[in-house]
Amino acid sequence: MNLRTILILGALSAFGPLAIDFYLPAFPAMATAFGTDEKHIQLTLAAYFLGLSIGQLAYGPVADRFGRRIPLLTGVGLFTLASLGCAYAPNLEWLIGARFVQALGGCAGMVISRAVVSDKCDAVGSAKVFSQLMLVMGLAPILAPMLGGLLVNLHGWQSIFIALTVFSALASTAVALWLPESLPDYVPRQPLSGALRQYGRLLTDAVYLGHALTGGIAIAGMFAYIAGSPFVFIKLYGVPAEHFGWLFGTNAAGFILVAQVNARLLSKRGPAFLLNRAVWVYLGAGLSLLAVSSLQPAQLWPLLVPLFICIASLGCILPNASACAMNGQGARAGSASAMLGCLQFSVAAGAAALVAALHDGTAVPMALVISLCGLLVVGAAMLTRRLQNARALAQASGEG
Template identity: 85%
Template sequence: MNLRTILILGALSAFGPLAIDFYLPGFPAMALAFGTDEKHIQTTLAAYFLGLSIGQLAYGPVADRFGRRVPLLVGVCLFTLASLACAFAPNLDALIAARFVQALGGCAGMVLSRAIVSDKCDAIASAKVFSQLVLVMGLAPILAPMLGGVLVNVYGWQSIFVALTLFSALCTLAVALGLPESLPASQPRQPLSGALRQYGRLLKDRVFIGHALTGGIAIAGMFSYIAGSPFVFIKLYGVPAEHYGWLFGSNAAGFILVAQINARLLARRGPAFLLRRAVWVYLASGLTLLAISALQPAKLWPLLIPLFICIASLGCIIPNASACAMNGQGARAGSASALLGCIQFSVAAGAAALVGVLHDGSAVPMALVISLCGLGAVAMATAIRRVQLSRPV
């Protein structure tokens, strides 16, 4: 797969995290503009998560029936229009509705980028490409909070959505000019009427579901970190709000670095082998983080070390889990990618909500949920291995 295609797919994959991380610094300004509090502004985030989960299930069967290119163009155009609607939303209800539609458009890039990689690559090559996509899309959580904060301070919260409009418009142009159809014309097209049956078959595939849940539970730990870190860093340990982006970005940099190391290791070991070992690193660092959090240290740095290792290990877990889940899906790659994404974001959204429910004024809730996600990821990876060993050769 050439560099141009990887860059385009990386930009499309970044739609989800970019539309989340970019507007977080605008919460106070948006609450002031709409005469409400930040708790109600957070409903726009919930609406976005809901749209991501629902939309992905719709794109999968459509992509398997009509190919990848047309649904991708429709989705990116929808994201562009919805981003513009967010910028000019007259009230909070309109913003919530626009964010939901924005997610419906944005998830096209997430679903179809995975399907395109599956169309073109085998399991090992897919894992390498997914690791390279992490390098492109991983810039979003590094740069987005900082750039978002600058835009809000200089031009107001609406400028964030204007920037998203321009970004998605450029992506639309890139797809139209530089991304040909990847689904072979000779490959049988899956009828839309069989979408539910296709999802039913995937849900019965224990290896697919196991890998999807392994990646989803690990991503849930990342979402727990995203949900809990603003309170832990800024309010609990007094990190200035303008420096939050640097801490957030340093962990994202570790995620990207490990993803690139993973791409090199794949030349010697398969994605399943690396996945089974990475989940143990994730669990060990999560439990260490929980133990330190329980001691409530006076300084932040003891928490930062295991947190960095935990987030960095996801650079190995997420690409390999996705590659293993998508391996051999063939004509139903679109549906498989859609269900994979739906599972991942549903589990992740639940974990992020749990951090809020357990909130007790300390770092323990964030660390506890991350540790539970580590236990879940190890349990799923172990269960998959047993299923594979029990199957006849």
């Protein structure tokens, strides 16, 4: 897969995180503009997660039936229009609705980019490409909060959504010009009438479901951090909004670095091996974060160390979990990618809402949700490994 294709797929995959990270520094300004508090502004984040989880289920079967390009261009166009709607929202209710529609459009890039990788690569190749996509995607949480904070200070929170409109228009142009159809002609096109049946088969595939949940719960922990960090950094510890991006970007840099190390290690170890070890690092860092936050330190830095390790470990967990889940899906790769994304962001929406519900003026709610996700991630990964070993043993016995 050439560099231009990887860059385009990375931009499409970044629609989700970019539309989240870009506006995080604007939470206080938006709360003031709409005459509410940040707890209610966080509902716009939960609405976006909900839209991502629902929308992906529609794009998967459509991409398996009509190919990758048409639904992709349709979704990016919807994202563009909804971004304008967000920029000119007259009230909070309108903004919440527009964010939901924005997510319905943006999830097309997330679903179909995974399907394109699956069309072109095997399990190890997919894990390597997903790791490379993390490099492109990782620029979003590094640059977006810094640029978002700058835009808020210079032009107000609406300018963030204008910038998203321009970004999505450029991405649409790149897809139209340089991303050819990846679904081979010899692969049978799956009828839309069989969409529910395909999803039913995926939900009864315990190994697929286990890998999907491992990655999904890990993402939920990351979005608990995304939902809670504006309050913890800006309000609780007094970090200026324009400096928020530097802290956020430092954690994202760790995520990128580990993803690139993971890509190199895949030449020696498979994605399942690396996944089953990285989850323990995630759990250890999450529990350490909870312990530190419960002490309510007067300074921010004691929280930053375990938080950095926790987010960095996701650079190994996410590409490997996705590659393991997508391995061997073939003609139903679009549906498998959609179900994968739906599970991930359904759990993420719940995690973000839980952080908001537990809000108590400290960093404990964010740390508690992250550590809980760590426990569940380890449990899901270990159970999936046992199921996978049992399946391999059964297949070997059958062949024997």
